[in-house]
Amino acid sequence: MIITCPCNRKEFEVDASLIPTEGKLLQCGACDRKWFFQKEIETKKESPPIERISIEDRIEEIPKKTEDIIVEAENTKKDIAIKKNIPKVSFLNKLLIIFISLIALIVLLDTFKTQIMIFIPSFDFVLESLYETLKDIFLFISDLFNK
Secondary structure: OEEEOOOOOOEEEOOHHHOOOOOEEEEOOOOOOEEEEOOOOOOOOOOOOOOOOOHHHHHHHHHHHHHHHHHHHHHHHHHHHHHOOOOOOOHHHHHHHHHHHHHHHHHHHHHOHHHHHHHOOOHHHHHHHHHHHHHHHHHHHHHHHHO
């Protein structure tokens, strides 16, 4: 392989196996100039083979592909429906959750009553009102089921 210095004064004959494909830093013996040399790789672009398809073959393939797409879409639709199958919470269940949460809040406030009374002196009155509200709710529910 013949390599020419960029100054065009000197040509060198170099064994091609000594220069890697990613290139190498070279120095001219005549002018001491350094440059990066990279082999020019010949790339042959191969054209893909031409495939001749008749119209009859094409017509037969279309329904098969369409059917596969429809089946795949239906399976995807079923998977989405299965994932979205979340049970709905009824109104009575929500009401029960709210009632239990209210009771838990009142018990928590009663537990820390003395500490809260330092910041809110009339908290004892608020707590008694909450207990009375609970009693009223309990009486309302028991009247509903007794009649």
